[in-house]
Amino acid sequence: MGYAVVDVETTGFAARGSDRVVEVAVVGLDDAGRVTDEWCTLLNPGRDLGPQHVHRIRAADVWHAPTFARAAGAVAARLAGRVVVAHNLSFDARFLTAEFARAGVDLPVTGLCTMRLADRYLPNRVGRSLAACCEAAGVVLDSAHSALHDARATARLFAHYLGFGVPDAQPVPRLALDDDVTEVRRGAATSAPRRSDPVALTPGDRVVFTGRTRAPREEWLDRAASAGLVSQGYVTRSTRVLVAADPFTLSSKARRARAYEVPIVSEEDFAAMLARLGVTPPAKDHRTGWRRGY
Numbered sequence: 001m002g003y004a005v006v007d008v009e010t011t012g013f014a015a016r017g018s019d020r021v022v023e024v025a026v027v028g029l030d031d032a033g034r035v036t037d038e039w040c041t042l043l044n045p046g047r048d049l050g051p052q053h054v055h056r057i058r059a060a061d062v063w064h065a066p067t068f069a070r071a072a073g074a075v076a077a078r079l080a081g082r083v084v085v086a087h088n089l090s091f092d093a094r095f096l097t098a099e100f101a102r103a104g105v106d107l108p109v110t111g112l113c114t115m116r117l118a119d120r121y122l123p124n125r126v127g128r129s130l131a132a133c134c135e136a137a138g139v140v141l142d143s144a145h146s147a148l149h150d151a152r153a154t155a156r157l158f159a160h161y162l163g164f165g166v167p168d169a170q171p172v173p174r175l176a177l178d179d180d181v182t183e184v185r186r187g188a189a190t191s192a193p194r195r196s197d198p199v200a201l202t203p204g205d206r207v208v209f210t211g212r213t214r215a216p217r218e219e220w221l222d223r224a225a226s227a228g229l230v231s232q233g234y235v236t237r238s239t240r241v242l243v244a245a246d247p248f249t250l251s252s253k254a255r256r257a258r259a260y261e262v263p264i265v266s267e268e269d270f271a272a273m274l275a276r277l278g279v280t281p282p283a284k285d286h287r288t289g290w291r292r293g294y
Contacts, residue, residue, distance in 0.1 A: 001171055002036065003029040003112075004082040005158060007151040008092050009057065011050030015094040020045035021068055022057055023186075024096075025147035026078040029085075033159030039078050040148040041183040043068050048211070048251040055145050057186070059248035065184040069103040073177030076100070076107060080174040084111030087130045087154045105175065112169050114157050121161045133157055146186065199241055199263050201273045203228025208235050210253040211245030213267055220270070227277040235262060243270045 005027040012019035025040035042057065042065040049057055068075075075096070086092040093109040100107040118125055118133045125136035130150060134141040139156045143149040158166075201207075207229050209217055220243065221231050235242055235256040242257040242264045249264075257264050265273070274280075 002031060002082045003033075003085050003155075003158065004079045004172070005029060005085045005151050005155040006079070006092055006096070007086060007147045007154060008095050009055040009145060009147050010095055011045055011047060013091075015091075015098040018047065019050065019095075020047060021095050021099050022049055022055065022062060023147040024068075024071070024075060025151040026075065027148075027151045027155040028078065028082065029155055029159065033155075033162040035155060037078075038148065038152070039074070039183065040151070040185060041065065041071060041074075041181070042186065043071060044250070046250060048249060052246075059246045059250055061186060061188070062184070062250070063248055066181050068099040071181045072100060072103040072105055073175075073179040074181045076105065076172075076175050076177050077179040079107075079109070079172040081171050083169045083171050084109055085114060085154065085158050086111065087114045087133070087150070087157070089113035089115070105177065107172070107175065109172070110170065111172075112158075112166060114154055114161065117161055117166065121164055130154065130157075148185075199265065199269075199273060201227070201229060201240060201277060203277075204230065205240035206230045206232050206236075206238055207241050207243060207270075208232045208239050208253060208257075209243045210251050211249055213243070213245045215267065220267075223274055223279050227274055227279045235260065237262075241265050241270070241273075243267065 007025050008021045009023040010019055010021050021043055022045050023042050027035060028037040030036050042062045044062045044065045044067050049059060089111055096109045115128050122133055122136040125132050130153060131141055131144060134153050134157055137157050137160045139153055141153040207224055209220060213220060224231050235253050237260050239262045242253060242262055244264050247264050247266050254264060
């Protein structure tokens, strides 16, 4: 039978709402807890990536990644006939079940939770997090909030539990789905189409901002106003440029900008445009790239 140790990285916590899985990893174990295989891919969620400071996934990384619907068969194939294991299973299972449902696949995900089992096997641990449980079990956790690294650590933690015996659980049923999808791993970002020609701004042009910019948004708004530009909260056909914290962003503003062929520019590009209008951009520092102050 064996086990499928899973981990997902997501755009947020609303599995049945607007949030999506952006990375999924499956580490296969045999009945003795030995690793038999592993699989991981980034996923294009069709929306912004949420807390990028947590999962460290860039929009450029998922630009050519498959959607969950495209990868659903590959994920299901790696769960099939195995008992699913995860740390905080309710979170991962909720997202996987919701993503399968959106893809038109009825596959409720259940299994064993290493966080809940820690009450039995790690009574002296401090905390319930994966890091705390791994430390108590003497398991090394590298690069937390990377789906593959978290799944590997969870697999080693579960193998530790197996030495004491674990409860029985039902394996995931097999489904006849196409599993022909190529993995897209971290660090394999490819270039997305971007407008390379410079944009000349003139007073009265309308600009929109999206994402958490390194310089405070208020500073960009002030400087845009100093240049005679009009800041909008949403993209229209009359928008001259969309200034993005990440030019590869999949935010709703960026999707609309691409549909309207509105140029999407970086903070650096926008700073250069302001300089041509005689407006000094925020000064840079080595930590954030920009610092507060005129």
